[in-house]
Amino acid sequence: MTDLGLVASSCGGLDTRFTDELAKPAVARGWRLAVTLTPTAWGWLKATGGLGELEAATDLPVRSTSRLPGEPRPHPDPKVFLFAPASANSVAKLALGIADNQALTLLGDVLGAPGITIVVAYQIQDTRVHHPAWQRHLDTLAGAGVRLHRLDPRRPWSEPLDLLPSPA
Numbered sequence: 001m002t003d004l005g006l007v008a009s010s011c012g013g014l015d016t017r018f019t020d021e022l023a024k025p026a027v028a029r030g031w032r033l034a035v036t037l038t039p040t041a042w043g044w045l046k047a048t049g050g051l052g053e054l055e056a057a058t059d060l061p062v063r064s065t066s067r068l069p070g071e072p073r074p075h076p077d078p079k080v081f082l083f084a085p086a087s088a089n090s091v092a093k094l095a096l097g098i099a100d101n102q103a104l105t106l107l108g109d110v111l112g113a114p115g116i117t118i119v120v121a122y123q124i125q126d127t128r129v130h131h132p133a134w135q136r137h138l139d140t141l142a143g144a145g146v147r148l149h150r151l152d153p154r155r156p157w158s159e160p161l162d163l164l165p166s167p168a
């Protein structure tokens with residue numbers, strides 16, 4: 001199986017849709033999941049009891065915190081990443097190179113690197129497109145080769161899986 005770095009942040013629907021519409025369909029397509037959540041996303045899944053079902057979809061630990069110095073790295077190094085759902089907050093931080101949590105550290109370390117594929121599927125309020133920096137953030141990511149997709153809350157979250165290459 002091919003490793004997929006699946007990263008998620010705290011968007012509405014995370015607790016009800018992420019595992020069923022993204023994680024499990026990705027596994028069904030042949031991906032082995034290395035899941036990293038933002039601290040807020042992890043807190044939501046922990047609070048709503050959804051962590052166990054997500055953990056059952058992969059043989060790797062679901063991460064949200066960094067390892068301690070000297071601890072082994074718990075995940076392999078995927079060549080393909082899907083950041084979905086991506087919040088406006090995390091998209092902005094990724095574009096700016098901010099790495100104040102493990103999810104953004106992971107993505108920031110590979111953004112723009114040769115041989116790496118990153119799909120960012122963001123879910124935002126309609127009003128967010130008017131923020132003066134928003135389009136610049138998207139342009140920055142697109143300029144680094146990121147494939148961008150806006151999630152429509154009325155449509156399945158599995159759609160951005162079609163933007164990934166076929167698992168080897």
Ligand SMILES: Cc1cc2nc3c(=O)[nH]c(=O)nc-3n(C[C@H](O)[C@H](O)[C@H](O)COP(=O)(O)O)c2cc1C
Nearest residue numbers: 009010011012038040041087088089090123124125
């Ligand atoms: C119920 C709820 C739903 C939210 N949905 C979204 C969303 O769909 N998109 C978004 O950009 N932010 C959403 N937010 C706001 C983010 O959770 C908030 O900006 C948070 O700081 C993002 O942190 P993270 O990017 O580290 O996960 C939502 C907040 C709440 C409480």
